Amino acid sequence: MGVAKEVGFTTMGDVKDPLVDIPTVGFGMLGYAFMGKAHSNGLKKLPYMMYPPPAVPVLVNIAGRTERAVAAAAKRFGFKRYCTDWKDLVADEEVQVLDNGAPNNLHAEPTIAAAEAGKHVVCEKPLGRTPKESKAMWQAAREAGVKHMACFNYRFVPAVIQARRLVKDGALGEIFHFRARYGQEWIVDPKFPRVWRLDKSVAGSGALGDLGAHIVDLARFIIGEPVAVNGLLKTFIKARPLPDAPSKTGPVDVDDAFVALFEFQSGAIGTMEASRFSTGRKNFNTFEINGSKGSIAFNLERLNELEVYLADTQPAEANGWRTVLVTESFHPYWENWWPHGHIIGWEHTFVHEFHHFLDCLINGKDISPQGATFEDGYRCDVILEAIANSSAEGGARVKIEY
Numbered sequence: 244m245g246v247a248k249e250v251g252f253t254t255m256g257d258v259k260d261p262l263v264d265i266p267t268v269g270f271g272m273l274g275y276a277f278m279g280k281a282h283s284n285g286l287k288k289l290p291y292m293m294y295p296p297p298a299v300p301v302l303v304n305i306a307g308r309t310e311r312a313v314a315a316a317a318k319r320f321g322f323k324r325y326c327t328d329w330k331d332l333v334a335d336e337e338v339q340v341l342d343n344g345a346p347n348n349l350h351a352e353p354t355i356a357a358a359e360a361g362k363h364v365v366c367e368k369p370l371g372r373t374p375k376e377s378k379a380m381w382q383a384a385r386e387a388g389v390k391h392m393a394c395f396n397y398r399f400v401p402a403v404i405q406a407r408r409l410v411k412d413g414a415l416g417e418i419f420h421f422r423a424r425y426g427q428e429w430i431v432d433p434k435f436p437r438v439w440r441l442d443k444s445v446a447g448s449g450a451l452g453d454l455g456a457h458i459v460d461l462a463r464f465i466i467g468e469p470v471a472v473n474g475l476l477k478t479f480i481k482a483r484p485l486p487d488a489p490s491k492t493g494p495v496d497v498d499d500a501f502v503a504l505f506e507f508q509s510g511a512i513g514t515m516e517a518s519r520f521s522t523g524r525k526n527f528n529t530f531e532i533n534g535s536k537g538s539i540a541f542n543l544e545r546l547n548e549l550e551v552y553l554a555d556t557q558p559a560e561a562n563g564w565r566t567v568l569v570t571e572s573f574h575p576y577w578e579n580w581w582p583h584g585h586i587i588g589w590e591h592t593f594v595h596e597f598h599h600f601l602d603c604l605i606n607g608k609d610i611s612p613q614g615a616t617f618e619d620g621y622r623c624d625v626i627l628e629a630i631a632n633s634s635a636e637g638g639a640r641v642k643i644e645y
């Protein structure tokens with residue numbers, strides 16, 4: 244457990260190893276929209292905030308479908324060049340890491356091709372549309388001997404790492420419950436178009452793979468493997484306007500929401516649910532863990548805070564839930580940022596994630612357990628499929644087997 248050493252007010256101008264020799268690593272980015280922007284931002288911030296970095300990421304090449312748009316993205320984010328065919332990223336000799344931020348139907352083929360070409364591979368979640376797809380990705384990366392990381396960036400929120408430490412160090416005692424709820428509201432309006440996230444052939448699933456993947460991964464990260472699940476999937480709106488022809492509609496063949504009951508290897512039980520119909524909830528990624536000695540609760544919308552209850556707090560009159568601001572220099576990743584209390588945001592999880600990736604790549608460390616490997620991505624997809632299979636069988640208990 245941490246001990247306060249520095250509050251940060253006097254360390255901002257520190258000169259650390261000014262003459263250190265820092266290697267470079269070339270990145271090729273697939274996709275330039277939401278994740279393309281978040282990843283580029285993370286890679287750019289990393290070398291000066293996490294100084295000295297294990298390597299300086301070089302933004303070499305970015306791929307997208309539309310030349311005009313990808314050219315603009317290359318200029319905006321600072322990539323040396325752009326292309327309209329992902330195969331050019333794989334063929335680019337200066338690209339050492341393929342960073343895949345494309346829709347889910349474009350995760351497997353480019354990532355496998357890159358691994359087979361000897362590139363290290365980073366890929367957004369859900370790793371595959373099915374466990375079969377993510378297993379093939381994991382096998383290709385393993386056989387090629389390249390580093391592989393699935394982008395479960397919420398593993399890199401300081402408060403989440405702190406929560407995991409409290410559980411692993413036994414501060415909460417025996418764990419009884421893990422409850423996670425991930426609510427967003429952005430498709431409640433029936434006029435919202437049928438974007439790729441609502442098309443099974445592209446996305447694989449709906450709220451399940453989009454939001455459920457994150458909370459399933461957090462459950463595995465913090466309290467361990469689930470062994471069985473009962474699930475229920477629901478699609479509230481079954482047809483929506485087509486993005487390119489709004490007077491016509493197309494079918495929605497993915498879930499809008501799911502709920503699931505879990506039993507964990509440790510004996511704990513849990514619930515997880517996710518929905519894009521949680522009216523009023525913006526990015527309400529939350530969990531609560533209850534143990535014999537205490538509890539913790541987290542809400543991504545207040546990501547610098549961890550709610551903690553420790554049963555043996557003295558004096559008893561002061562006992563109760565407390566809000567811990569996870570911004571002390573001994574908190575995970577914090578010494579790279581600001582004086583305590585000068586909070587960080589969602590985008591900084593990508594700085595931490597890529598720092599971890601480069602540290603593992605350059606210094607021969609393992610991506611796991613802090614980061615998610617492609618094996619973790621595959622295991623997550625197995626669990627998501629088990630939830631869907633259970634729902635298809637009327638909520639029957641389905642064993643989770645890898």
Ligand SMILES: NC(=O)c1ccc[n+]([C@@H]2O[C@H](COP(=O)([O-])OP(=O)(O)OC[C@H]3O[C@@H](n4cnc5c(N)ncnc54)[C@H](O)[C@@H]3O)[C@@H](O)[C@H]2O)c1
Pocket residue numbers: 273274275276277278279306307308309327329344345346347349367368369394395396453
């Ligand atoms: N970790 C997270 O918090 C998080 C958040 C959002 C999305 N994601 C994941 O990131 C991935 C991308 O999601 P997004 O929100 O960035 O999607 P998006 O729709 O915003 O962007 C997708 C990008 O892929 C590009 N693209 C699509 N087809 C292509 C093709 N054939 N060739 C080249 N480029 C192509 C598009 O032009 C666009 O730039 C998904 O797997 C999603 O699940 C993760």
